[in-house]
Amino acid sequence: MPCGEFSLIQTYFTSRTGQRDDVILGIGDDAAVLQLTGDEQLVVTTDAMVAGVHFPENTSPFDIGYKLMAVNLSDLAAMGAQPRWASLALTLPDADEGWLKAFSAGLFELASQHDVQLIGGDTTRGPLTLSLTLHGVVKKGRYLKRDGARAGDAIYVSGTLGDAALALQHLLENDEAEDALLARLNRPTPRVELGQSLQGIASAAIDLSDGLMADLGHILTASGVGASIQLHDLPLSKQVKARTIDGDWSLPLAGGDDYEVCFTVPSTCQEALEESAAKAGLNVTRVGIIEAEPGLRCVTSAGEILTPHGRGYEHFSSVQVEEVDS
C-alpha cells in the first residue's frame, strides 16, 4: 500500500488506542493475543453500520466513530459485561485524512471512557461500511440474557425513550433540532455501568435499538411470557412527551436507536435494584409488569389497551436486512 496511507492508519488508529495489561499482542501481527482469567467468560458482539442506512450520508465522521463504539458497548451493557477489546473492519472510498482523524477521535473518545483497546482489524477501499467486533468479559455465569423473565417481574428501562427517533425525524424533514436531542441520535450513551450493576438482580435484559415494543418483544418471546406496559409511566423528554399528546406513542414505542437497557426484575430484587440505582445516580424507571398471558399490552392512563398499527410502528431504518444479534 502507498506509504502515506499506511502512516495515516498508524497515526489515527494504531498509535492512539489505549494499552491494556491483558493485551499480550496487539495490532501488528497476524492476530491479537488476549488474556482472560480462569473465572471469566468472553462476551462478543458485532454491529455494522452502512452510510445512508444506519446514519444519514452527511453525518459527521466524529459522530459515526462515536456511535459505532456506542452501539456495540450498548450490546455488552445489556449482557452485564465489562468492555475490553475492539476489532475494526473499515471500508472507505479513499484514505481521506480529515475523515480518518475525526472518525478515530469519535471512536476513541468513547473507547477510552470504557478502557477499550483497539486490538486489530482490516481497512480496505470500497463503499463506506463500518463493522466493529467488541469483546468484554463477565464472571462465569453472571451474564444477563433474554429468556429469564417470569410473570410478576417488574419491567424497567434506563434513560428516556424516543429522543433519537425524534431527532432523526427533524433531520429528515430538514427541521432544526436542539443539540441535546441530536446528541441522543448521534452520540448515544451506552449504559455499561448499569448493565454490570444488574448482575444478580435482573432476570432478563436487552438493549433498545429497534424500539421498546420490538426489543421487549424479544424478551417476551425468549422467556415465553407476555407483559403490560403503562404508557404514562414511560420516561420521556419534554419534546417526545409533546408528540404523544394526541395519542401517538410511536416515538417511544417503536422509534429505535434509543440504546437504553430494558430489563426485568423479580419482586425479591426490586429493593436491591432501587437502592443500587439511587446510590449510583442511575436513571431507571419501572414501566410495566411481566404477565403469564402472551403478547404485549400497552395500557393508556384511561385503562384502555392501545393496539399499535400502521407505519408509525416500523423501524425508521427498515432497509436493514436483519441483525443476527450479537
Next chain:
Amino acid sequence: MPCGEFSLIQTYFTSRTGQRDDVILGIGDDAAVLQLTGDEQLVVTTDAMVAGVHFPENTSPFDIGYKLMAVNLSDLAAMGAQPRWASLALTLPDADEGWLKAFSAGLFELASQHDVQLIGGDTTRGPLTLSLTLHGVVKKGRYLKRDGARAGDAIYVSGTLGDAALALQHLLENDEAEDALLARLNRPTPRVELGQSLQGIASAAIDLSDGLMADLGHILTASGVGASIQLHDLPLSKQVKARTIDGDWSLPLAGGDDYEVCFTVPSTCQEALEESAAKAGLNVTRVGIIEAEPGLRCVTSAGEILTPHGRGYEHFSSVQVEEVDS
C-alpha cells in the same frame, strides 16, 4: 425486518453452524458468551473482503464464503492457534436466497472442517462487503509471532507459491485456467494443523497473503534481521515454474493470495521440524536463511542477487488501502 428475510438468515446461518460445547450462548442474544480455560489465551483476527477489490465481481458466492473463512483461518494458522468461533458482518445489496445459500455453504464447508462455530454477527443492506472476525486459542505463551527470527535460522514455506496469482492473471486476461489452479485462488487451504505443530519449533511465523517478499519482509523488520532466499529452492507448481524460466520471479515472490505459512526455525529445531512434517505428511520447503545483515536478497542459481523492481512486484490488489494486521 420482513419475515421472509429473517427466515433466510435463520435457514442459512443460525441453523447451519456447528454447536461447540464451549459456546455458552450463541446467536440470539445481545452478544455471545464463550468459555476459555484458565491456561488458554484468546487469539483474534479480522479480515474483510470487498467485491471487485479482493475478488472479481463474478466470483461464485460459494467461493466467496469459502475464501472469507480461509483467509481468517490462515491468520490463526500463522499464530499457531486452534480455531473456535466466528462472527460475521455481511453487507448485501439484497437478500438473494440463491446467493445466501451458496455463500453460507462455502463458509460452513471450511468452518466445519475446523470445528468453527458461527456465534453472531450483523447482516445489513448495502454494497457487497464481508468481514469475518475469527477467534481461536493457544496454550498460554505458545503463540507464534513475527519478531523472533534470529541470524542462522532456516526459512521455510508451506505448499507452493504463486499459483493464486497465476490463476488471477488468467482470469483477468479471460484465459482458461485449470481447475486446480483456480482452486488455489478461490479455495485456499489454510495451514491450521501445520501452524499448531510449529509451537515450540518456529522462532517466527506469518501467513503469506501479499507475497513472500512483502510478508517475509514483515518478519525481517519485526525481528531486526535480513535474509537470503534461494530462488531455485522455492516450491513451485509446474505452471508457475514455467513462468520463471525467463527470470521473472514476480508470481512466487509478489503474487499474493498464497495463504501459505512462512516461518523460521533455529538450527536446533530443524530436525524436530522435518520429523514432525514428514510424520504428518505436511509439505514444507526450506527456501533460505536468516542473516544479520538487513534486507532481503533473492539469489539465483548462478549465485547472482536479483533486485526486484517494476510493477511485477506490486500486489495485484493494490487498491487495498491497508491491512492493520490481526
